[in-house]
Amino acid sequence: MFDPLLLAPVGSILALGFALYLALSILRKDQGNEKMREIAQAVRIGAQAYLKRQYLGVAIFFIAVFFILLFMAFKGYLVMFVPFAFLTGGFFSGLSGFIGMSIATQSSNRTAAAAMKSLNSGLRVAFSSGAVMGLVVVGLGLLDLSIWYYFLNWYYTGHPTPMGIDKIGAITSTMLCFGMGASSQALFARVGGGIFTKAADVGADLVGKVEAGIPEDDPRNPAVIADNVGDNVGDVAGMGADLYESYVGSIVATSALGVAAGLGLAGVTVPMVMAAVGVVSSIIGTFFVKSREEASQSVLLAALRKGVFVSSFLVAVISYFLVKSTLGVEHLGVYWSVLVGLVAGVLIGLSTEYYTSSGFKPTRFIAEQSLTGPATVIIAGMAVGMMSTAIPVVIVGTAILASYFLAGGAANPNMGIYGISISAVGMLSTLGITLATDAYGPVADNAGGNAEMSHLPPEVRKRTDALDSLGNTTAATGKGFAIGSAALTALALIAAYKDQVFLYGKEMNLSLMSPNVLVGLFIGAMLPFFFCSMTMRAVGRAAGKIVMEVRRQFKEIIGLMEGKAKPDYANCVIIATAAAQKEMIAPSLLAIIAPILVGILAGVEAEVGLLCGATAAGFVLAIMMANSGGAWDNAKKYIEEGNHGGKGSPAHKAGVVGDTVGDPFKDTSGPSLNILIKLMSMVSIVFASFVIRNSFFK
């Protein structure tokens, strides 16, 4: 009989194959003139150098943790495959970021060159680059899952399962652990990339714009290439690793919860096949993304959205038959949970757009407050960010309740939890194309920078500007998906953790009236704040180093300001890289050590409290920081368009302060929180047996 699970590797190969096809077609495009190629080359070299260095550092971390896990496996705390699964998760997550970034850095000058012909050509190149990233993430995710699934299935057919659980249970509980590799890699990528990009950005601005008085993106600024590199390592590589992790994490958690709900193999089949369905739908969707010439921004946006909507529609239709045939009509409610996830992701994106786009009231309110100086801009931006947390929380809250009860949670709580988990899979099923519209942004942004620096004609700049400005909107939608899916995935992982602990023979009292749970909740609510504080201060310190280097070059390189000598771009990249690598260690360790420590000192109940507190507070804080940052950015742009006095006015100066404060909010601290909450859950799962046996609270 045909095994539907085979669709998972098939989907993976389709995604990777189509990504390869797109990548090759991008590489065949016109690279533009000498100057354009040269600039792109510099950014590419810098980005590669950064990633090389980052992966070297991360490799040391991975080897260390690998041996710790191996030791724990020998001690009987873990199944022997976990250390290896940890490695593959980290490897594929890193590879996703690497490929996505490589193609992005190849695409910026090609997008600019294509935009010399027409808007549609530019859109196609930039979007194709994003699609490569999206498809590589889902393709590698499915590949990793498939390899392990079939390997473990083969292995446990011939060998006894641990703790006498059935085969499928052994497979899913082993696979669950390998999310930790992906999470760790993602956190390093987000935090390191986030620190790099903002340190270069702030450093370039503070000395170049403020002290030396040269314009943004001026080639005389030694940090300008580092700034462009930052967009790629932070927004592309970091985001790729992040969503790879959500994608894989939601699927393995759902599989494990499906087994706990008594669905057996069918519980695993549904999320895996749904992911495969999403891949095919995403590929089909990409063909719908095209625009007519010289279209307005809303037409461009509609073009991108059309692709997403077609894919979502296909997933919605096919999933119905998938759930019906795999789980049977009695579990058809699970299908509605999937739909809930799909819809919730879109709604959070729309809410993000409302709060951060200058077309709506909140951002205009911030721009208006610039008339009374920087302090009122900051207060207004914080207020908008805080206000913007309400709608996403209500959406996610409704999604949790709806997916729980639609999946049959009233009769069987395990089915309800499965419903919550599969709603995350539903939200992420179209990741191939939603990530494409998101990763498209930095490419368009860099294309604009390339066009500026190589002095292309104004109509080309106008086109790249249109593409770039669209990128800000799609980034908002992408962030909505990243945050929403992180919350649901984290909840699924927490539920899976509870099942793991139960497997080790411990039943937990998770009542909010337990003092241990409450203590965990308080600590959990505090950790996202503490984590943000660490990353924000890291950006400050790293930026300080760039400032000193840029000042040094301005002083020591003769003829630099007159344009007669070239700055040493590479050195700024090296310094930012070194600083980011150093600074990313402490926050990452916090995420790993905190849950283990609390589990040992206050018990596994406190650990669950910590995870729930961190998920709830982290979700809210992440939205606040992302939206405050986005709104400040767009308020500044709105002023630059000529409102409230326009460029150079006191209002503009106040707007720039808001934007600078928002930079680490939206590009470093905020997005890293998504991974923080997932990684802490993953760490808890992997170290569950260790913590149970060594905790002071038995």
Place this chain on the structure above:
Amino acid sequence: MFDPLLLAPVGSILALGFALYLALSILRKDQGNEKMREIAQAVRIGAQAYLKRQYLGVAIFFIAVFFILLFMAFKGYLVMFVPFAFLTGGFFSGLSGFIGMSIATQSSNRTAAAAMKSLNSGLRVAFSSGAVMGLVVVGLGLLDLSIWYYFLNWYYTGHPTPMGIDKIGAITSTMLCFGMGASSQALFARVGGGIFTKAADVGADLVGKVEAGIPEDDPRNPAVIADNVGDNVGDVAGMGADLYESYVGSIVATSALGVAAGLGLAGVTVPMVMAAVGVVSSIIGTFFVKSREEASQSVLLAALRKGVFVSSFLVAVISYFLVKSTLGVEHLGVYWSVLVGLVAGVLIGLSTEYYTSSGFKPTRFIAEQSLTGPATVIIAGMAVGMMSTAIPVVIVGTAILASYFLAGGAANPNMGIYGISISAVGMLSTLGITLATDAYGPVADNAGGNAEMSHLPPEVRKRTDALDSLGNTTAATGKGFAIGSAALTALALIAAYKDQVFLYGKEMNLSLMSPNVLVGLFIGAMLPFFFCSMTMRAVGRAAGKIVMEVRRQFKEIIGLMEGKAKPDYANCVIIATAAAQKEMIAPSLLAIIAPILVGILAGVEAEVGLLCGATAAGFVLAIMMANSGGAWDNAKKYIEEGNHGGKGSPAHKAGVVGDTVGDPFKDTSGPSLNILIKLMSMVSIVFASFVIRNSFFK
């Protein structure tokens, strides 16, 4: 036999009597010269006008809610006494604020006059004024509690108890409800006062300092009196109502939890008598507060601290015998829970001091960041505030676990919860004197303003400055107590709520794996952010109105700038009052409606989730906002002392931006969060039966 509970009314009378004695002795002090009296008179009139208007508005609210409660009582949702208890709670809370503020406004010029003689005289007057406030709060709290206790005791001796519970259970569950009156009053006072004080402050600065270029506290500024009024209505009346509410709330919650733990009357006696012991200890402590002449700040601080330590020591010793004799040696662990609370309050205060005083690294770090402009000051301040949440969370977490298990929670969870609750009573037992050291601050601050405006000699200014600067430190300690006690009291109220719901025949599944609990948790974590957003925007709008009025007066009143005509101070007070009254409604309604709505839509389990989420996230956010604000304020002062370029330098301008952002953080939004979390718990308790019967989730 002697009933130890009689000590409660005795303590109340002692507190009120001693407060009256202190008040009369203050009123006999020298009022200073004509000018000093005139300024104090203007502030006094403004403050009285504000409170009159506020109490009028609040009265309408109280009457409306009274009739709603009365209707609910007729419908059988509530015991018939609750509506009346609601009124008395609100009345006494308001009265505490009123008396405290009246004496504070009488004391500012008298403190300045006393400082003309000596530093010690000034300290004695300002501290006596604070002590009146502290003792009135605890005196009225104990009075209200005693009246109701004896009345209900008498009533239920002759009448049947509701739902057939025993007499003491009927008494405590009725008394529990009257905290809602105190909470509502407190929220209005904090939010309204907070909006008033910051609107006046920001409005006065924006037009006076920035636009017209006249110095701070200049009598030509029409908003200068409103600014001084604000200190009194926000920091004095608001804080008094806030801590009244914590004080009463922790005692009634502990009493109710004591009954649930099976301690009967003894469970009520311990918190009530401990409060009475605290009153006597506080009175004794006040006699230890004196300083020798021209002492340094650390000597002054030591003088204030000595009073607090003497009181704490007395409470610690007497409580031992109280617990032993009332609960018996088998419950001696409860005594250790009390000690845990006492110590935790002090430690949170010390942590606050570390993060906000310019004597330590964090605030100096912010000051240093001013060298690179306002953006880095803001980022640094946010980072310090976020970092500063860790230690208080660990302290409160440890206090929760310790007080739970010390009181015997391992064997009897209800005893553990009683332990957590009584640790809050322990923390607040010395409120009479800790509040005195806190309320002393605004008096010293206003004395300095009075001395400045009436051109007293420099050595007097130096003395009032020393007193004022000390006030900043004691305010930090006071905030630590307010926040710490709010968290513990909220937890006690949540536990009491669970018992109430159980009394109505519903057992809850409060597991973190319940989707309803999770949804509540997410919404709860979001509410403090949403609430802060509302209050911060309210400050902005109210400040805008003051700005327009000040501009109008500068333009229309001829000879104002030349000092030939007097500004219309009263009109600014009227406008700020009206704006504050209008703006305080929406945030206050949020606190009342949110828990009821969530309870009805998602069940009482979700409501408990909401309360826990709001308590954890609100606690963390409150600390962050208070400490960021405090640190920005002190960083600015540190720069003004001549560091990093001193007054007028670009660094100073950047520091001022930080301070302005911090103003609504630390004086409006942050402290209001304490009351938000307690009020939501109170509302849940009062509306428990209504929500249970009308919820969609049964």
